[in-house]
Amino acid sequence: MSTTTTNDFFKTNVLGHPAGLFVLFFTEMWERFSYYGMRALLVMFLTASITGSHPGWGWPQEHAYALFGSYTALVYLSTMLGGYFADKLIGYRWAVVVGAFLMTLGHASMAIETPFFIYLGLTLLIFGTGFFKPNMTSIISEMYKDKPEKKDGAYTIFYMGVNAGAFFGILLCGYLGEKVGWSIGFGLAGIFMLFGLLQFYFSQRIFGDIGLKPKKADEIALANSDASEINTTVLEEKEVNKNNEDKKVPFTGWQLAVIAICSILGLVWVINDPASKISEGSVNFLSIGGHDLSNIAIITALLLFFGLLAYRLSQYSTITRQKLLAVTFFAALTFCFFVVFEQAPGTLTIFARDYTDRILTGGASLVFLVVNTLIAVVPLAIITWVLFKLFKQTFKNYALANIFLSLSFVIIWIITIWMLTKDFYSAGYLHLSDRTLEALKIDKVTEKLTEIPATWFNVLNSLFIITLAPLFSKWWESKFNPSANAKFGIGMILLGLGMGFIAYGGRNIEPGAASASVGMYWLVFVYLFHTMGELCISPVGLSYVSKLVPGRMIAFMFGVWYLAIAIANKVAGIIGENSTDIANEKGIGTFFMIIMVLAIIVGVVAILLNKPIKKLMHGVK
Known part of the structure; x- marks a missing residue:
């Protein structure tokens, strides 16, 4: 039973919120730094030439997309495992510590760059993210359980930490990985994950008894309500169930068996898909008697899953069933969204590397350097200011944690200043002596120019989110707030229009061309429209799950939701695999044009179905 109250947390106040929130802010920031930093590099490293001064593994793009798709799918699936262990066995806090430790080991392994350690690193990152990701928000929820009016602001601050970490991870790990060495980029991600782990571990006492051990349902009830409130709630639930003819539908033995079969077939297929392709068939867990049964396995798993889902929906009362159908529809739209959105670390990054003119000289070079300096230094300065605010409140009691965080x-700051110095020198705007160049480990250049890293464009997503999120929040609070379907539809249309920019920009690239020089402003428009689409869909999706699903079923439906995202990540990789064939036959512009058309069609369908879906929601807004 929890003995720490919300008021206890607010005794150490930073910007109107508990200091513990900012401990989570910085921990999450470094976790996202490490995840997105590695994510930006993986496909680039796998497909880089095995020769030259900066060798990679020289894989075909389709092999890299297959591995990346399976990796990201397993990351989302692992959150269910991590959430289960936290809820039932070890508690939120130890789950975060275990997850951060596994991720630190994972990044360290990848820095070695041998096949064994790359695969080991990816495995550790999958399990580490699974333990880490779902449990940070659980701690926030517990901290603010008695102050719901403060919760929206808390999640907004936390979300800024997420985007700040993603921004700096892509910016710095991407830069070092591309321009210095892949192992440096992978290793840097691990270093900051380690700092995140240490500062969280040594400041745990700030969370009181939150997340120390799993709580039983009756303990949670007693912690949050007195006996009379519990009795009132029970009577109200009975009355609601009576009026709606609602009923519980427990999982029977045969249903659990179907779930087990689906899970085993799905996991084996996700792992086997890249293994069989990379090994060119020599490793195939789904081959029997020389026959490849991969397609049969995954189709069987999907049919069984959807059959079970349809059966269970049919067993509920009318109102509950209709609300669950609405959630299922939104999950399907979310699937479509992530299939397109997750082209960013794959096909869009490869397009930036191979088909985009990233060389700047003269005035264009200076403008980029100034803008890049501002977007790197200003956010870092603001976050450092928040860090000092946290120091004032916590250094006395949590000195070691603060030392690691300050380090x-x-x-x-050193890496950022070094990066900016190197870029200004390379462009000819900064003169450095040979001794200084040697001390700073900067190569002497003869041609004055600026080459933008291909991974740099990925930072635009986080930058646009930070800039546009307040505007979209105001839109949702105004009288012009769209319906659920309209938000999803607008998001998909914006996503499609984003792909339209790059399709148009790449329209003249010949089929089979290995390189081109498309203007990079097309990629800027892609990420702008994709971010606006994300703001229409990603933040509101889970909100509708919590509003539409009965309390006893939320965990199950969240599982279905994350399953949809996991499958979407894998399908995004499969689509990326086909990009090479389409580019060779029709041109890379055609590939993005196909995605554009499909995304817009999904968006239009979502809007057209507004009335029937609204009816299924029974007044939920």
Whole structure:
């Protein structure tokens, strides 16, 4: 039973919120730094030439997309495992510590760059993210359980930490990975994950008894309500169930068996897909008697899953069933969204590398350097200011945690200043002596120019989110707030229009061309429209799950939701695999044009179905 109250947390106040929130802010920031930093590099590293001064593994793009798709799918699936262990066995806090530790080991393994350690690293990252990701928000929820009016602001601050970490991870890990060495980029991600782990571990006491061990349902009820409130709630639930003819539908033995079969077939297929392609068939767990049964396995798993889902929906009362159908519809739209959105670290990054003119000289070079300096230094300065605010409140009691956190920021400032110095020197706007160049480990250049890293464009997503999120929040609070279907539809249309920009920009690239020089402003428009689409869909999706699903079923439907995202990530990789064939036959512009058309069609269908879906929601807004 929890003995720490919300008021206890607010005794150490930073910007109107508990200091513990900012401990989570910085922990999540470094976790996202490490995840997105590695994510930006993986496909680039796998497909880089095995020769030259900066060798990679020289894989075909389709092999890299297959591995990346399976990796990201397993990351989302692992959150269910991590959430289960936290809820039932070890508690939120130890789950975060275990997850951060596994991720640190994972990044360290990838820095070695041998096949064994790359695969080991990816495996550790999958399990580490699964333990880490779902449990941070659970701690926030517990901290603010008695102050719901403060919760929206808390999640907004936390979300800024997520985007700040993603921004700096892509910016710095991407830069070092592309321009210095892949192992440096992978290793840097691990270093900051380690700092995140240490500062969280040594400041755990700030969370009181939150997340120390799993709580039983009756303990949670007693912690949040007195006996009379519990009795009232029970009577109200009975009355609601009576009026709606609602009923519980427990999982029977045969249903659990179907779930087990689906899970085993799905996991084996996700792992086997890249293994069989990369090994060119020599490793195939789904081959029997020389016959490849991969397609049969995954189709069987999907048919069984959807059959079970349809059966269970049919067993509920009319109102509950209709609300669950609405959630299923939104999950399907979310699937379509992520299939397109997750082209960013794959086909869009490869397009930036191979088909985009990233060389700047003269005035264009200076403008980019100034803008890049501002977008790197200003957010870092603001976050450092927040760090000092946290120090004032917590240094006395959590000195070691604050020392590790401050050390991480010293390093991040050094790397940022070094990166900017190197770029200004390479462009000819900064003159450095040979001794200084040697001390800073900067190669001497003869041609004055700026080459933008291919991974740099991925930072635009986080930058646009930070800029546009307040505007979209105001839109949702105004009288012009769209319906659920309209939000999803607008998001899909914006997503499609984003792909339209790059399809148009790449329209003249000949089929089979290995390189081109498309203007990079097309990619800027892609990420702008994709971010606006994300703001229409990603933040509101889970909100509708919590509003439409009965409390006893939320965990199950969240599982279905994350399953949809996991499958979407894998399908995004499969679509990326086909990009090479389409580019060779029709041109890379045609590939993005196909995605554009399909996304817009899905968006239009979502809007057209507004009335029937609204009816299924029974007044939920």
